[in-house]
Amino acid sequence: MNPARGRVFLWHTTQYHYIYACMKLSPKSKLPNLETSIFTVMSQMAVKEKAINLSQGFPDFGADPELLDLYREAIADGYNQYAPMGGIFSLREAISEKTAALYGAVYHPEKEITVTAGATQAIYTAIASVVYPGDEVIVFKPAYDCYEPSVVAQGGIPVVLQLKGPDFRIDWDALRHAINPKTRMIMLNSPHNPSGTLLKAKDLLRLQEILRDTDILVLSDEVYEHLVFDHNTHESVCKYQDLKERSFICASFGKTFHVTGWKMGYCLAPEVLMREFRKLHEFVVFAVNHPAQRAIASYLKNPAHYQSLGSFFQRKRDLFLHGIKGSRFRFTPSEGTYFQLLDYSEISKSPDLEYAKTLTVNHGVASIPISVFNVNRADHHQLRFCFAKTDETLKRATEILAAL
Incomplete structure (x- = not known):
């Protein structure tokens, strides 16, 4: 036999057995309805079209050379x-000191940090450690797209509530109505992605009052805690x-210090919850x-590194x-995060996904349509733009947007 023909026959035979094996396996999916992430869709389109990418949330500038040297x-x-397993003690100690200095809250570095x-792993692990099949988890939408799949993967049931109005506030009556004996957890995010709004002190006091006589847990996504503007404070x-x-x-830390590729984050929780968290972690x-x-533990010794991020x-x-300014976009300035929502309804009546494409x-500027994060994909003609970019990138993008 011709050796080359033999190799071709062997390859086809191997491919046949592989395809046949896959057909026999057909595993039942835990996330059968999961679509390709809108971040993947828009970032791939930005690359293909050589567009300015203001869609995905990462900086296009480098980290502090001091941090890289460390x-x-x-x-x-x-x-x-x-x-x-829990992280080096010096870093957990630095996190504990930072949290106490900023919020007056004490977390034991050995038992509670x-x-x-990254924060996405922290979110998934927190959910997986306490949510069981049939448990309900309340999610306020629009919401970061990892929340609901993380709940569903544990057999939990996401209960979605739409944030109300142009300032994306919690409907407290709707929350009270949604709570029932199956409610296991409520998920919060402030500063809020994608809207850029903040929970205020009155919001947290209201939530505390609602939950006081329950055993409902809270998962608070605070990845943008240092990115707060206009003399507001992070609650x-x-x-x-x-x-x-x-x-x-x-x-x-990835969001905080412009090193998203490092995938570095942390979780704080009382010992009884952290014990379960670490079992899965x-x-x-x-x-x-x-x-x-090691680098971040040393870097945190100078609080100016994160205290200056808001400005x-x-x-x-x-x-x-x-x-x-002067364009046909309408907006309310973002209160936090590094995202800005723009209403384009005076420019086009197209659905937001269509207009984003x-x-x-x-026009060469990529953004994120907001409807994909809303209950029933409600479309309010809003796009999210990331401004964690160099001044040059932002000027090029705004010249295009202002001309629409």
Whole structure:
């Protein structure tokens, strides 16, 4: 036999058995209705069309050279093997000190803080550790797209409530009505992605009052805690004792220090909850990037590194909004995060997904349509733009947007 023909026959035979095996397996999906993420869709389109990518939430500028030097030093010093499962103590201690200084809340670095592979892992692990089949989890929409799939994967039932009005506020009557004996958890996000709005002190006090005589848990996504503008303050749930005692708080160093690719975050929770969290954390990732932990632990010794972030990103928000001043877009300035919503209803009546694609293909600026995050995909002709970009990028983008 010709050896080449033999190899072709073998390849086809192998492919046949592979396809046949896949047909026989046909595993039942835990997420049968999961669609491709809108972030993937729009980012791929931005690359294909060579558009300015203001869709996905990551900076197009580098991290502080001091932080990068600390990372290199940690590698050179030999911190390249597994870190402790919960994270190195010096980093957990720095997180504890930061939390106490900012919010007056005490977390034991050994028992109540775990370093995670980003905030998304922290969110998933928190949900997986306490949500059982049939449990209901209340999610306020629009919401980050990992929330509901993480609940469904555990057999939980997402109960979705739409945030109300142009300022995206919680409908407290709707929340009271949604709570029942099956309610296991409520998920919060402030500063809020995608709207850029903040929960105020009165909101947390109201929630605390509603939950006081229940055993309902809270998962608070606070990854943008340092990105707050216009003299507002971040109201962490840990400032409210009754909420603190029932809450997981998830945070992100990647978002904070412009190193999203490092996938570095952490979770805060009272010991009784953290004990369950770590049981799963150990088998999901076991340990997190060791040299990055060393670098961040040293970097946190100077609080100016995170205390200056609000003014840094507010200047970028203002540059973006100044660039579209006088345009046909309508907006309320973002209160936090590094996202800005724009209402394009005076420019086009197209559905937001269609208009986002048009804006990318025909005009070269990529954004995120908001309807995909709303209850029943309600379309209010809004797009989300990320302003965590260089001034040059923002000026090029706003010149295009202002001309529409």
